[in-house]
Amino acid sequence: MTQPLSKFQRFRHFAGQVRRLATPYFNSEEKWRARGLLAAIVALNLAAVYMLVLLNEWNRVFYDALQNKDAPVFWRELGRFTYLAFGFIVIAVYRFYLTQLLEMRWRAWMTVHYVNRWLANQAFYHLELARFTGHSDKTPDNPDQRIAEDMNLFTSYSVSLSMGLLNAVVTLLSFVGILWSLSGSFAFNFNGEEVVIPGFMVWMAVVYCVVGSVITHYIGRPLIGLNFRQQRAEADYRHHLVRVREYSESIALDRGEAVERGQLSSRFGVVLSNYLQLIKAQKRLTWFTVGFGQAAVVFPFIVAAPRFFSGAIQLGELMQIASAFGRVQDALSWFVDNYDRLASWRATTDRITSFEASFQALQASTQAQTVTTTHTEDALALDDLHLSLPGGTALLAVNGLQLHPGDTVLVKGPSGSGKSTLFRALAGIWPWSVSRLRAPADFDARVMFLPQRPYFPNGALRHALAYPATPERYSDAELQQALTDALLPHLANQLDTEDTWGQKLSGGEQQRLAMARAFLKKPRWLFVDEATSALDESTEATLYDRLKAMVLRENGALVSIAHRPTVAAFHHRQWTLEPNEAGGTSYRLVDAV
Secondary structure (H helix, E strand, O other), X not given: OOOOOOHHHHHHHHHHHHHHHHHHHHOOOOHXXXXXXXXXXXXXXXXXXXXXXXXXXXXXXXXXXXXXXXXXXXXXHHHHHHHHHHHHHHHHHHHHHHXXXXXXXXXXXXXXXXXXXXXXXXXXXXXXXXXOOOOHHHOOOOHHHHHHHHHHHHHXXXXXXXXXXXXXXXXXXXXXXXXXXXXXXXXXXXXXEEEEEEOHHHHHHHHHHHHHHHHHHHHHOOHHHHHHHHHHHHHHHHHHHHHHHHOHHHHHHOOOHHHHHHHHHHHHHHHHHXXXXXXXXXXXXHHHHHHHHHHXXXXXXXXXXXXXXXXXXXXXXXXXXXXXXXXXHXXXXXXXXXXXXXXXXXXXXXXXXXXXXXXXXXXXXXXXXXXXXXXXXXOEEEEEEEEEOOOOOEEEEEOOEEEOOOOEXXXXXXXXXXXXXXXXHHHOOOOOEEEEEEEOOOOOOXXXXXXOOOOOOOEEHHHHHHOOOOHHHOOHHHHHHHHHHOOOHHHOOOOOOEEOHHHHOOHHHHHHHHHHHHHHHOOOEEEEEOOOOOOOHHHHHHHXXXXXXXXXXXXXXXXXXXXXXXXXXXXXXXXXXXXXXXXXXXXXXXXOX
């Protein structure tokens, strides 16, 4: 059984998380700009503390002039205050500006870094695949939120809190000596002997803030977990709202409004329930922190009042003591004042760390994928292909099958036997496969897969048609001809029309637009997975005939998965998935010519 970590170990673990997330940016290609901005911000924070020291000294002289009714000194110090205030304002403005600039650049770098990692090697697909194959415990929820929101919060909190801590430490070091020299000593009798405590106000500030920090921690500790769960609940709710928009037609046809209303209400209920707990926890913390801050206003006057009334110090010194005490108390109370933000920072850091860990886990889980590809003269040979389910259960075995130019092959087999998974493996995106493939040198460059549900980016139609290539590669005449070949002539004059094509077009139109991509790109090796399921038989026959003719003109091959018997007429060979002779639930693919 794992022993729970101590508080110090948890702090070290959290500090290590922040360091591992922050270091890459400051060692990246932008390191000199990043380090320069950070150095400038540190320098401005130190300058701001220095200005506070000068203002503290100004307090003493100004209030002494008031007490002594010394008009010349009074007016002189007002003029001096103007210069000090102007300098402080300039420092504050540029400190704010450079801090925001560093946060923006850091966020931009982290966003690009994680988007690239999320999209590299189909990680985005594999992470979602894991969520639907019983491995959701290793998969981060809502990666879109972690990239869009958590990166922003992490960089913002990291810069502001670290600079705030630096400011607090420097302020403490700058003002503790002033407070020590001004506060005098405190004497009392203990067992008949006089005990003298030098720097009494300093010790009072330390005791006051240490007690406040400990109480704040115990009151506010639940905020860390509540902030983490709140971010997840908000993301889940937004995600379901997006799904309702994406599947609006299907929901409307099924009269599913009541169900979706219930689903949304349930998810929003989780948001509200956790938020209610969050604001209750914040209320308890606010009770203490506001009271703590208000008491700190009068606390130094109460402690220093006896010396003032006895004539030991003047009004200026009393105000300087109060100012210095306030600065020391503010510095020591940094933890109290920022506990809520620290809790949010901790929750955000945990979410990004788990996102980072998911990439490591994904890499470990896909190590079983071994694909050895060698080039052949002009055929695709499946010498030894073994596909498994995520848990390791064998799914499909293929051995000794070849696909030659001019072949048209129909893949048949029961649902769930691995037909689509075979296509995924050939595309190189199925992580649980071991195979030896022999493929033509141009296979990767000239292969194309048509799924049952194609994807179209929002925007101009020419972008949706040319995807994933840029539309500049093709002339308008080529784009329009592809649409005409796919029986979409009514779209030929809408190349620059921007729309959500994945929602505007019907299912059949979407499948025809995907085929228009094939007519545009003219692949040699075409794999079609139920890509005509939404078409009527007449349209399906016309398009299959054109697809077949195109592939044969390119000296290539066509492989299809389809359940309609009419599709078989366009193929002269069949690959059939049969139960494995050894029993179990696995299948083997055989050539049924």
